[in-house]
Amino acid sequence: MRMEPVRDGFFDRPTLELAQALLGMLLVCVTEEGAAAGRIVETEAYIGPEDRAAHSYGNRRTPRTEVMFGPPGRAYVYVMHTHSLFNVTSGKEGKPEAVLVRAVEPVLGLELMRARRGPVKRPYDLTNGPGKLTKALGITKADYGRPLTAPPLFIAQGRPAEAVACGPRIGIEGSGEARFYPWRFWEAGNPYVSGGRGAAARE
DNA sequence: AAGTGGATTGGCT
DNA sequence: GCCAATCCACTTG
Numbered sequence: 001m002r003m004e005p006v007r008d009g010f011f012d013r014p015t016l017e018l019a020q021a022l023l024g025m026l027l028v029c030v031t032e033e034g035a036a037a038g039r040i041v042e043t044e045a046y047i048g049p050e051d052r053a054a055h056s057y058g059n060r061r062t063p064r065t066e067v068m069f070g071p072p073g074r075a076y077v078y079v080m081h082t083h084s085l086f087n088v089t090s091g092k093e094g095k096p097e098a099v100l101v102r103a104v105e106p107v108l109g110l111e112l113m114r115a116r117r118g119p120v121k122r123p124y125d126l127t128n129g130p131g132k133l134t135k136a137l138g139i140t141k142a143d144y145g146r147p148l149t150a151p152p153l154f155i156a157q158g159r160p161a162e163a164v165a166c167g168p169r170i171g172i173e174g175s176g177e178a179r180f181y182p183w184r185f186w187e188a189g190n191p192y193v194s195g196g197r198g199a200a201a202r203e
Numbered sequence: 204a205a206g207t208g209g210a211t212t213g214g215c216t
Numbered sequence: 217g218c219c220a221a222t223c224c225a226c227t228t229g
Contacts, residue, residue: 046210054210055210060226062226064224077222079223080223080224081209081211081212081223082212082221083211083222085211085225108206131212132212171210174208
């Protein structure tokens with residue numbers, strides 16, 4: 001299986017387009033334990049100063065959001081409760097935008113992912129959520145700021161998504177009107193989409 | 204120096 | 217469906 005990192009130019013496109021372009025792509029993480037990769041099946045766009053749900057709302061520039069103000073195609077990892085969440089930075093230098101990866105479908109390193117995650121009730125529970133996939137792939141805050149065009153953490157070409165659906169983002173109820181923006185994208189029918197019962201249950 | 208609040212998950216009622 | 221777990225960035229005093 002070929003897993004060549006994408007070129008830097010892959011990330012140079014509007015964030016709503018990048019969020020959809022990432023569907024079907026592979027997220028690859030190499031650690032001392034080995035390599036693991038998942039095919040991205042669900043994403044959410046967070047678009048800079050105007051998006052109340054974004055950490056960079058109002059151009060809020062802090063040590064945490066700093067990477068979003070840099071060039072696109074870097075890892076923005078932050079801790080939410082007990083879990084790490086992984087984003088791809090987007091938007092040109094100075095534009096603090098990002099795409100959250102919410103779910104992947106395991107492609108490589110299945111045993112490693114199982115060992116990291118422990119027992120799960122159903123196969124798709126392994127990577128069907130933003131906190132789950134980082135644990136399965138081995139992504140941590142140490143990856144903050146890494147360019148996604150070379151090991152140990154990178155995006156590679158995968159099997160393109162066949163049908164893309166969109167809808168409101170998850171978990172941002174306190175964000176006013178922004179909660180209704182249809183900036184969540186997923187591959188229709190894919191069981192690894194977050195929500196517990198796979199995409200099929202909501203379509 | 205202390206308080207607040209999540210872009211979540213998993214277990215229990 | 218509800219809620220605790222448990223971390224830390226950020227705000228306020």
